[in-house]
Amino acid sequence: MPEVKFKYQDEAFVYPKLIDAINKLCEYKGKSCTCTSGYRSLEKQKIINAQVLAQHKNQGAYQLPNGAVYTPDGKCWASAYGKSNHCYCIAMDIGDSWFENLANTQLKQFGLVKTMTHEPWHVTLIELVGISENKKKFIRDTVLKGVSKDMNVKEFQVFAGLECDGIAGSKTKAKAKEVLQCCQKILGLNYQTAEEVIKDCMTKPENWLDKLKTIPYFSDFIMNIVRKMGGKK
Ligand SMILES: [Zn+2]
Known part of the structure:
Protein backbone atom coordinates (compact mmCIF):
# COMPACT_ATOMS: atom_id res chain seq x y z
CA MET A 1 0.00 0.00 0.00
CA PRO A 2 1.38 3.44 -0.89
CA GLU A 3 2.47 5.27 2.25
CA VAL A 4 4.95 7.71 3.70
CA LYS A 5 8.24 6.34 5.02
CA PHE A 6 10.62 8.20 7.29
CA LYS A 7 14.19 8.62 6.09
CA TYR A 8 15.39 8.95 9.69
CA GLN A 9 13.70 6.85 12.37
CA ASP A 10 14.52 9.39 15.09
CA GLU A 11 12.35 11.88 13.20
CA ALA A 12 9.27 9.64 13.03
CA PHE A 13 7.68 11.26 16.09
CA VAL A 14 5.04 13.22 14.20
CA TYR A 15 1.43 14.07 15.11
CA PRO A 16 -0.38 10.89 14.01
CA LYS A 17 -3.22 12.79 12.32
CA LEU A 18 -0.69 14.48 10.02
CA ILE A 19 0.89 11.13 9.09
CA ASP A 20 -2.60 9.73 8.44
CA ALA A 21 -3.43 12.61 6.12
CA ILE A 22 -0.21 12.07 4.13
CA ASN A 23 -0.95 8.34 3.93
CA LYS A 24 -4.46 9.04 2.60
CA LEU A 25 -2.93 11.32 -0.04
CA CYS A 26 -0.42 8.57 -0.98
CA GLU A 27 -3.24 6.07 -1.28
CA TYR A 28 -5.26 8.44 -3.46
CA LYS A 29 -2.27 9.12 -5.72
CA GLY A 30 -1.10 5.49 -5.70
CA LYS A 31 2.40 6.68 -4.82
CA SER A 32 4.59 6.31 -1.76
CA CYS A 33 6.79 9.13 -0.52
CA THR A 34 9.69 9.75 1.84
CA CYS A 35 9.62 12.14 4.76
CA THR A 36 13.12 13.61 4.71
CA SER A 37 12.47 15.56 7.90
CA GLY A 38 9.80 15.16 10.57
CA TYR A 39 10.35 15.75 14.27
CA ARG A 40 13.50 17.64 15.11
CA SER A 41 15.08 17.56 18.54
CA LEU A 42 17.02 20.68 19.50
CA GLU A 43 20.33 18.94 18.72
CA LYS A 44 19.01 17.84 15.33
CA GLN A 45 17.73 21.33 14.56
CA LYS A 46 21.15 22.83 15.25
CA ILE A 47 22.70 20.45 12.72
CA ILE A 48 19.96 21.13 10.15
CA ASN A 49 20.14 24.92 10.54
CA ALA A 50 23.91 24.78 9.96
CA GLN A 51 23.32 22.70 6.80
CA VAL A 52 20.63 25.11 5.58
CA LEU A 53 22.97 28.05 6.17
CA ALA A 54 25.70 26.36 4.10
CA GLN A 55 23.22 25.43 1.32
CA HIS A 56 22.12 29.06 0.88
CA LYS A 57 25.51 30.66 1.42
CA ASN A 58 25.79 31.76 -2.23
CA GLN A 59 22.42 33.53 -1.90
CA GLY A 60 23.85 35.53 0.98
CA ALA A 61 22.23 33.50 3.77
CA TYR A 62 22.90 34.65 7.32
CA GLN A 63 22.05 33.30 10.79
CA LEU A 64 20.53 35.25 13.68
CA PRO A 65 21.69 34.68 17.28
CA ASN A 66 18.48 32.68 17.91
CA GLY A 67 19.54 30.24 15.18
CA ALA A 68 17.11 31.34 12.43
CA VAL A 69 18.49 31.39 8.87
CA TYR A 70 17.41 34.07 6.38
CA THR A 71 18.37 35.20 2.90
CA PRO A 72 18.43 38.94 2.06
CA ASP A 73 15.15 38.56 0.10
CA GLY A 74 13.44 38.09 3.49
CA LYS A 75 12.84 34.35 3.14
CA CYS A 76 13.19 32.30 6.31
CA TRP A 77 14.89 28.97 5.51
CA ALA A 78 15.19 27.69 9.08
CA SER A 79 13.30 28.76 12.19
CA ALA A 80 14.80 29.85 15.50
CA TYR A 81 15.97 27.01 17.74
CA GLY A 82 13.00 25.21 19.25
CA LYS A 83 10.47 27.29 17.30
CA SER A 84 10.19 25.30 14.08
CA ASN A 85 6.94 23.41 13.65
CA HIS A 86 9.22 20.41 13.12
CA CYS A 87 10.21 20.75 16.79
CA TYR A 88 6.52 20.57 17.71
CA CYS A 89 5.96 17.37 15.70
CA ILE A 90 3.48 19.14 13.39
CA ALA A 91 5.44 19.56 10.13
CA MET A 92 6.83 17.14 7.58
CA ASP A 93 9.18 17.65 4.63
CA ILE A 94 8.30 15.40 1.70
CA GLY A 95 11.07 15.46 -0.90
CA ASP A 96 9.39 13.50 -3.72
CA SER A 97 8.84 15.53 -6.88
CA TRP A 98 5.22 14.40 -7.30
CA PHE A 99 4.51 15.84 -3.88
CA GLU A 100 6.41 19.07 -4.45
CA ASN A 101 4.35 19.64 -7.60
CA LEU A 102 1.03 19.53 -5.73
CA ALA A 103 -0.77 22.83 -5.13
CA ASN A 104 -2.68 23.69 -1.97
CA THR A 105 -5.95 23.37 -3.90
CA GLN A 106 -5.09 19.69 -4.39
CA LEU A 107 -4.03 19.18 -0.76
CA LYS A 108 -7.10 20.82 0.75
CA GLN A 109 -9.36 17.76 0.51
CA PHE A 110 -6.84 15.88 2.68
CA GLY A 111 -6.75 18.65 5.27
CA LEU A 112 -3.15 19.46 4.28
CA VAL A 113 -1.47 22.76 3.44
CA LYS A 114 1.95 23.98 2.34
CA THR A 115 2.55 27.14 4.34
CA MET A 116 5.64 28.46 2.50
CA THR A 117 5.72 28.88 -1.27
CA HIS A 118 9.53 28.75 -1.26
CA GLU A 119 9.44 25.34 0.50
CA PRO A 120 7.12 23.14 -1.62
CA TRP A 121 8.20 20.11 0.45
CA HIS A 122 7.04 21.49 3.82
CA VAL A 123 3.52 20.45 4.83
CA THR A 124 1.25 20.59 7.86
CA LEU A 125 -2.47 20.20 8.66
CA ILE A 126 -4.76 23.13 7.84
CA GLU A 127 -6.30 22.89 11.31
CA LEU A 128 -2.90 23.45 12.93
CA VAL A 129 -2.14 26.74 11.18
CA GLY A 130 -2.10 29.57 13.69
CA ILE A 131 -2.63 27.48 16.85
CA SER A 132 -1.15 28.83 20.08
ZN1 LIG B 1 10.03 21.79 6.85
Whole structure:
Protein backbone atom coordinates (compact mmCIF):
# COMPACT_ATOMS: atom_id res chain seq x y z
CA MET A 1 0.00 0.00 0.00
CA PRO A 2 1.38 3.44 -0.89
CA GLU A 3 2.47 5.27 2.25
CA VAL A 4 4.95 7.71 3.70
CA LYS A 5 8.24 6.34 5.02
CA PHE A 6 10.62 8.20 7.29
CA LYS A 7 14.19 8.62 6.09
CA TYR A 8 15.39 8.95 9.69
CA GLN A 9 13.70 6.85 12.37
CA ASP A 10 14.52 9.39 15.09
CA GLU A 11 12.35 11.88 13.20
CA ALA A 12 9.27 9.64 13.03
CA PHE A 13 7.68 11.26 16.09
CA VAL A 14 5.04 13.22 14.20
CA TYR A 15 1.43 14.07 15.11
CA PRO A 16 -0.38 10.89 14.01
CA LYS A 17 -3.22 12.79 12.32
CA LEU A 18 -0.69 14.48 10.02
CA ILE A 19 0.89 11.13 9.09
CA ASP A 20 -2.60 9.73 8.44
CA ALA A 21 -3.43 12.61 6.12
CA ILE A 22 -0.21 12.07 4.13
CA ASN A 23 -0.95 8.34 3.93
CA LYS A 24 -4.46 9.04 2.60
CA LEU A 25 -2.93 11.32 -0.04
CA CYS A 26 -0.42 8.57 -0.98
CA GLU A 27 -3.24 6.07 -1.28
CA TYR A 28 -5.26 8.44 -3.46
CA LYS A 29 -2.27 9.12 -5.72
CA GLY A 30 -1.10 5.49 -5.70
CA LYS A 31 2.40 6.68 -4.82
CA SER A 32 4.59 6.31 -1.76
CA CYS A 33 6.79 9.13 -0.52
CA THR A 34 9.69 9.75 1.84
CA CYS A 35 9.62 12.14 4.76
CA THR A 36 13.12 13.61 4.71
CA SER A 37 12.47 15.56 7.90
CA GLY A 38 9.80 15.16 10.57
CA TYR A 39 10.35 15.75 14.27
CA ARG A 40 13.50 17.64 15.11
CA SER A 41 15.08 17.56 18.54
CA LEU A 42 17.02 20.68 19.50
CA GLU A 43 20.33 18.94 18.72
CA LYS A 44 19.01 17.84 15.33
CA GLN A 45 17.73 21.33 14.56
CA LYS A 46 21.15 22.83 15.25
CA ILE A 47 22.70 20.45 12.72
CA ILE A 48 19.96 21.13 10.15
CA ASN A 49 20.14 24.92 10.54
CA ALA A 50 23.91 24.78 9.96
CA GLN A 51 23.32 22.70 6.80
CA VAL A 52 20.63 25.11 5.58
CA LEU A 53 22.97 28.05 6.17
CA ALA A 54 25.70 26.36 4.10
CA GLN A 55 23.22 25.43 1.32
CA HIS A 56 22.12 29.06 0.88
CA LYS A 57 25.51 30.66 1.42
CA ASN A 58 25.79 31.76 -2.23
CA GLN A 59 22.42 33.53 -1.90
CA GLY A 60 23.85 35.53 0.98
CA ALA A 61 22.23 33.50 3.77
CA TYR A 62 22.90 34.65 7.32
CA GLN A 63 22.05 33.30 10.79
CA LEU A 64 20.53 35.25 13.68
CA PRO A 65 21.69 34.68 17.28
CA ASN A 66 18.48 32.68 17.91
CA GLY A 67 19.54 30.24 15.18
CA ALA A 68 17.11 31.34 12.43
CA VAL A 69 18.49 31.39 8.87
CA TYR A 70 17.41 34.07 6.38
CA THR A 71 18.37 35.20 2.90
CA PRO A 72 18.43 38.94 2.06
CA ASP A 73 15.15 38.56 0.10
CA GLY A 74 13.44 38.09 3.49
CA LYS A 75 12.84 34.35 3.14
CA CYS A 76 13.19 32.30 6.31
CA TRP A 77 14.89 28.97 5.51
CA ALA A 78 15.19 27.69 9.08
CA SER A 79 13.30 28.76 12.19
CA ALA A 80 14.80 29.85 15.50
CA TYR A 81 15.97 27.01 17.74
CA GLY A 82 13.00 25.21 19.25
CA LYS A 83 10.47 27.29 17.30
CA SER A 84 10.19 25.30 14.08
CA ASN A 85 6.94 23.41 13.65
CA HIS A 86 9.22 20.41 13.12
CA CYS A 87 10.21 20.75 16.79
CA TYR A 88 6.52 20.57 17.71
CA CYS A 89 5.96 17.37 15.70
CA ILE A 90 3.48 19.14 13.39
CA ALA A 91 5.44 19.56 10.13
CA MET A 92 6.83 17.14 7.58
CA ASP A 93 9.18 17.65 4.63
CA ILE A 94 8.30 15.40 1.70
CA GLY A 95 11.07 15.46 -0.90
CA ASP A 96 9.39 13.50 -3.72
CA SER A 97 8.84 15.53 -6.88
CA TRP A 98 5.22 14.40 -7.30
CA PHE A 99 4.51 15.84 -3.88
CA GLU A 100 6.41 19.07 -4.45
CA ASN A 101 4.35 19.64 -7.60
CA LEU A 102 1.03 19.53 -5.73
CA ALA A 103 -0.77 22.83 -5.13
CA ASN A 104 -2.68 23.69 -1.97
CA THR A 105 -5.95 23.37 -3.90
CA GLN A 106 -5.09 19.69 -4.39
CA LEU A 107 -4.03 19.18 -0.76
CA LYS A 108 -7.10 20.82 0.75
CA GLN A 109 -9.36 17.76 0.51
CA PHE A 110 -6.84 15.88 2.68
CA GLY A 111 -6.75 18.65 5.27
CA LEU A 112 -3.15 19.46 4.28
CA VAL A 113 -1.47 22.76 3.44
CA LYS A 114 1.95 23.98 2.34
CA THR A 115 2.55 27.14 4.34
CA MET A 116 5.64 28.46 2.50
CA THR A 117 5.72 28.88 -1.27
CA HIS A 118 9.53 28.75 -1.26
CA GLU A 119 9.44 25.34 0.50
CA PRO A 120 7.12 23.14 -1.62
CA TRP A 121 8.20 20.11 0.45
CA HIS A 122 7.04 21.49 3.82
CA VAL A 123 3.52 20.45 4.83
CA THR A 124 1.25 20.59 7.86
CA LEU A 125 -2.47 20.20 8.66
CA ILE A 126 -4.76 23.13 7.84
CA GLU A 127 -6.30 22.89 11.31
CA LEU A 128 -2.90 23.45 12.93
CA VAL A 129 -2.14 26.74 11.18
CA GLY A 130 -2.10 29.57 13.69
CA ILE A 131 -2.63 27.48 16.85
CA SER A 132 -1.15 28.83 20.08
CA GLU A 133 2.32 27.89 21.29
CA ASN A 134 0.73 26.19 24.30
CA LYS A 135 -1.32 23.92 22.05
CA LYS A 136 1.82 23.16 20.02
CA LYS A 137 3.73 22.23 23.18
CA PHE A 138 0.89 20.02 24.32
CA ILE A 139 0.87 18.16 21.00
CA ARG A 140 4.67 17.79 21.07
CA ASP A 141 4.76 16.51 24.64
CA THR A 142 1.96 14.05 23.95
CA VAL A 143 3.52 12.73 20.74
CA LEU A 144 6.97 12.38 22.34
CA LYS A 145 5.50 10.63 25.37
CA GLY A 146 4.29 7.87 23.05
CA VAL A 147 2.06 5.25 24.60
CA SER A 148 4.65 3.96 27.03
CA LYS A 149 2.83 5.61 29.91
CA ASP A 150 -0.82 5.90 30.83
CA MET A 151 -2.76 8.43 28.82
CA ASN A 152 -5.41 10.79 30.03
CA VAL A 153 -8.49 11.60 27.94
CA LYS A 154 -7.01 14.81 26.55
CA GLU A 155 -3.83 13.06 25.43
CA PHE A 156 -5.84 10.28 23.84
CA GLN A 157 -7.83 12.88 21.93
CA VAL A 158 -4.62 14.46 20.63
CA PHE A 159 -3.43 11.03 19.51
CA ALA A 160 -6.70 10.18 17.81
CA GLY A 161 -6.99 13.62 16.20
CA LEU A 162 -10.26 14.38 18.01
CA GLU A 163 -11.40 17.67 19.43
CA CYS A 164 -9.31 18.13 22.55
CA ASP A 165 -11.82 18.92 25.32
CA GLY A 166 -10.84 16.25 27.88
CA ILE A 167 -14.39 14.89 27.98
CA ALA A 168 -14.92 11.23 27.18
CA GLY A 169 -18.00 11.75 25.01
CA SER A 170 -19.50 9.42 22.42
CA LYS A 171 -16.90 10.24 19.72
CA THR A 172 -13.98 9.66 22.09
CA LYS A 173 -15.48 6.40 23.36
CA ALA A 174 -16.10 5.18 19.81
CA LYS A 175 -12.49 5.97 18.90
CA ALA A 176 -11.21 4.20 22.02
CA LYS A 177 -13.17 1.10 21.03
CA GLU A 178 -11.74 1.27 17.53
CA VAL A 179 -8.17 1.56 18.87
CA LEU A 180 -8.71 -1.32 21.27
CA GLN A 181 -10.01 -3.56 18.49
CA CYS A 182 -7.01 -2.63 16.39
CA CYS A 183 -4.62 -3.48 19.23
CA GLN A 184 -6.30 -6.83 19.81
CA LYS A 185 -6.06 -7.60 16.12
CA ILE A 186 -2.34 -6.85 16.15
CA LEU A 187 -1.67 -8.94 19.23
CA GLY A 188 -4.17 -11.73 18.74
CA LEU A 189 -6.75 -12.37 21.42
CA ASN A 190 -5.16 -15.40 23.03
CA TYR A 191 -2.74 -13.83 25.45
CA GLN A 192 -3.86 -14.15 29.06
CA THR A 193 -0.66 -13.48 30.98
CA ALA A 194 2.52 -11.49 30.60
CA GLU A 195 4.43 -14.79 30.53
CA GLU A 196 2.58 -15.87 27.39
CA VAL A 197 3.40 -12.59 25.68
CA ILE A 198 7.08 -12.88 26.58
CA LYS A 199 7.25 -16.58 25.64
CA ASP A 200 5.69 -15.89 22.26
CA CYS A 201 8.09 -13.03 21.78
CA MET A 202 11.06 -15.31 22.34
CA THR A 203 9.89 -18.42 20.51
CA LYS A 204 8.27 -16.80 17.48
CA PRO A 205 10.28 -13.65 16.78
CA GLU A 206 9.11 -13.69 13.14
CA ASN A 207 5.61 -12.77 14.38
CA TRP A 208 6.92 -9.67 16.03
CA LEU A 209 9.98 -8.28 14.31
CA ASP A 210 8.10 -6.96 11.29
CA LYS A 211 5.50 -5.33 13.49
CA LEU A 212 8.16 -3.59 15.56
CA LYS A 213 9.48 -2.01 12.38
CA THR A 214 6.19 -1.03 10.78
CA ILE A 215 3.82 -0.08 13.61
CA PRO A 216 4.67 3.17 15.42
CA TYR A 217 5.09 2.76 19.17
CA PHE A 218 4.47 -0.98 18.96
CA SER A 219 7.43 -1.81 21.20
CA ASP A 220 6.18 0.71 23.78
CA PHE A 221 2.72 -0.77 23.49
CA ILE A 222 4.00 -4.29 24.13
CA MET A 223 6.03 -3.16 27.12
CA ASN A 224 2.96 -1.44 28.48
CA ILE A 225 0.95 -4.66 28.18
CA VAL A 226 3.70 -6.67 29.82
CA ARG A 227 3.89 -4.18 32.68
CA LYS A 228 0.13 -4.03 33.13
CA MET A 229 -0.30 -7.78 33.00
CA GLY A 230 2.69 -8.42 35.21
CA GLY A 231 0.74 -7.93 38.43
CA LYS A 232 -2.10 -10.25 37.44
CA LYS A 233 -2.10 -14.02 37.50
ZN1 LIG B 1 10.03 21.79 6.85
